[in-house]
Amino acid sequence: MIIQTKGITKIYNPNKIPVNALNGVDLQIEEGEFTAIVGPSGSGKTTLLNIIGGLDQATQGEVLIKGENISKMPDNQLIDFRKNNIGFVFQAYNLIPVLTAKENVGFVMLLQNRSKEERDQRVLELLQSVGLEDKVNKRPSELSGGQQQRVAVARALAPKPAFILADEPTANLDSVSTNNLLDIMARLNEEEKMTFIFSTHDQRVIDRARRVITLVDGKIASDQVKS
Amino acid sequence: MAWRNIWRNKRRTLITAASILFAVLFASLMESLQKGGWNNMINNVVSFYMGYAQIHQKGYWEEQSIDKAFEWKPQLVKTIESPREVIRALPRLESFALAASDDLNSGALVVGIDPKLENEMTKLEDRLVEGTYLQEDEKAALIGAGVAERLKLNINDTLVLISQGYRGVNAADLFPVKGIVKFGSPELNKSIVYLPLKNAQNFYGAEGLITSISLQIEDKDRVEAATESLRSQLDTMAYEIMDWQQLMPDLLQAKALDSAGNYIVYFILYMIIGFGIFGTILMMTKEREYEFGVLTAIGMKRRSLMATIWIEVMLLGIVGAIAGVLASIPVVSYFKYNPIRFSGEYAGMLEKYGFEPIFPALFDVKIFVAQAIIVFVLTSLLGLYPWWKIRKLKPVEAMRS
Structure with missing residues (x-):
């Protein structure tokens, strides 16, 4: 098991007007899953992803990644843990505007103090795998939305994380770009056994996912594994 | 990355660098004119009459x-x-x-x-x-x-x-x-x-x-x-040997008093400059809060992020300060060879107090460098604001902004 959550509860504004975003979510995710977390707006999808990714803290409950409890980790240790274990793909791509595609992909590896040779080799492999080997020296402003999101996927994969969390990764993409991106992610999942967890509204993502977890009012309403 | 970030928003960078440049220029010009005016006055009395030292009977x-x-x-x-x-x-x-x-x-x-x-x-x-x-x-x-x-x-x-x-x-x-x-x-x-x-x-x-x-x-x-x-x-029991500073303590006191008054003016000038630079840093920090959130999310330590942003501010400070020194050279030179001459009532008032109403600027590179260092230090202190902001940063909230 790669991810396990135990009774995750998240209450926003506990001292003012409390909003219960998550109500005791218990979840296990195995290595190599291709899972979509779906649900209406405000159901707690992004909050759950943020807590699993160590970007936010649960009010109650625990998150175990590869058996390690990240809920009480000190800030610096948690940043290091995220850097080495979790890849993020955001809805708005969030590439660093002053860096080229190659530099963006290699950035986290640079933070990991990997050698230049190792970085260059892996970055090139990753950009080839997302079909952007001809855009290595382009800055984000010179790339389309779909291309930027593919660079973001390559960036998330670069540090060889345990899994990738993708928050509404197709929300800003057209159909062609969405299909391209999903093809790439599905291939990486099948060939490299990379675990992907999406939060999404997009039916095309839901259709490609092998497991669909539906959240309603901060609780798991259904957990469906496709055959 | 810091250098590239500086040129990401050229207009903002140019405004900040220009405000630092003018800060150095104004402060240098002010100090050069003040010191030049006093030197001129001391020269008038010392070189052209009193001499740099005198010997008298005790x-x-x-x-x-x-x-x-x-x-x-x-x-x-x-x-x-x-x-x-x-x-x-x-x-x-x-x-x-x-x-x-x-x-x-x-x-x-x-x-x-x-x-x-x-x-x-x-x-x-x-x-x-x-x-x-x-x-x-x-x-x-x-x-x-x-x-x-x-x-x-x-x-x-x-x-x-x-x-x-x-x-x-x-x-x-x-x-x-x-x-x-x-x-x-x-x-x-x-x-x-x-x-x-x-x-x-x-x-x-x-x-x-x-x-x-x-x-x-x-x-x-x-x-x-x-x-x-x-x-x-x-x-020395028969003769007293006095240098010009001992011969004219009143002039030195007046100079010290004038310098003290000028420190207040400098302080106000630095406050104005400081607010200008701080405004730009504040704007830059606010604009990039989202980016800071992303960078910490993907694993950049706050310390490294703070250092990067501080280096950005420092680079801006260095560029502005150097430009300020370079701009001061021709301006101060001009006022050295074309001194400001007061006339009318103000000149009369200065003469009444024994001052010649002429203010040639003193061309001394040390003045420019000192002012550049002061403005640079001011900028680097203001550059600590993003530190404070990043220290308190919560990635989720930053990415929501």
Whole structure:
């Protein structure tokens, strides 16, 4: 098991007007899953992803990644843990505007103090795998939305994380770009056994996912594994 | 990455760098004009009249009495001119007198001089605005432009001098006005009367005596060395050796007071500059909060992020400060060679207090560099704001902004 959550509860504004975003979510995710977390707006999808990714803290409950409890980790240790274990793909791509595609992909590896040779080799492999080997020296402003999101996927994969969390990764993409991106992610999942967890509204993502977890009012309403 | 970030928003960068540039320029210009004005005034009094150091009989300076006159001996001249810093020694007999014309009178500072030596050191002849220069032993006077104006005297008119001479003798005599001189210092202009030394000695009944020896020194910065050397060679129980700072404590106090007033102006200037720079840093921090959130989310330590942003601010500070120094050079040079001249009421007010209403800028690279360092330090302190912001940053909230 790669991810396990135990009774995750998240209450926003506990001292003012409390909003219960998550109500005791218990979840296990195995290595190599291709899972979509779906649900209406405000159901707690992004909050759950943020807590699993160590970007936010649960009010109650625990998150175990590869058996390690990240809920009480000190800030610096948690940043290091995220850097080495979790890849993020955001809805708005969030590439660093002053860096080229190659530099963006290699950035986290640079933070990991990997050698230049190792970085260059892996970055090139990753950009080839997302079909952007001809855009290595382009800055984000010179790339389309779909291309930027593919660079973001390559960036998330670069540090060889345990899994990738993708928050509404197709929300800003057209159909062609969405299909391209999903093809790439599905291939990486099948060939490299990379675990992907999406939060999404997009039916095309839901259709490609092998497991669909539906959240309603901060609780798991259904957990469906496709055959 | 920091360097690239600087050029990400060119307009913002240029505005910030320009505000730092103008800060350095204004502060440098202000300090250069202030110091230049004072140097000009000190030069007017020191180089063109007082000398960088003087030797008197012990106790003369406190009493300023002709009774403290002493003998001008060749052996003394030899001793005084022996330190290599001393170029020449000028004997003077100075005292006060009542100067009068037909029906006007005024207090005057009467100075007996060796016309040739005096001209070599103070270029007194160049200060003539009317008439001709004094010759040794002739009975004639050079008067300040202010004295001429007050007593309504012209060339060849008769100047009456009345005073008490050496050891109480009566001193009264008539001198034809041979020339009128004008000094930068209004104080000197309205009181000075020059006589050839022998005439002055006759007038005061002080044959062979002088009250002071003004020293011409090769370099202003060598004054201390020269006076130290003289103290070791002269009998300090008989003579007092004073440098220009001891001779003019009032001027130095006024300079210190003026500098203190200027510190308040600098403080206000730095506050204005600081708010300008802070505004830009605040805007930059706010604009990039989302990006900071992303960077910490993907694993960049806060410490590294803080350092990157601080380096950005530092680079901006360095670029602005260097540009400020480069911009200061031609501007200050211009005001050095084209001094600001006040006229009208303000000039009158300055003259009333004994200041020449001319402010040439002092060209001293140290001023520019010091101002650049101050503005740079100010910028680097303001650059700590993003530190504080990043320290408190929560990635989720930042990415939601």
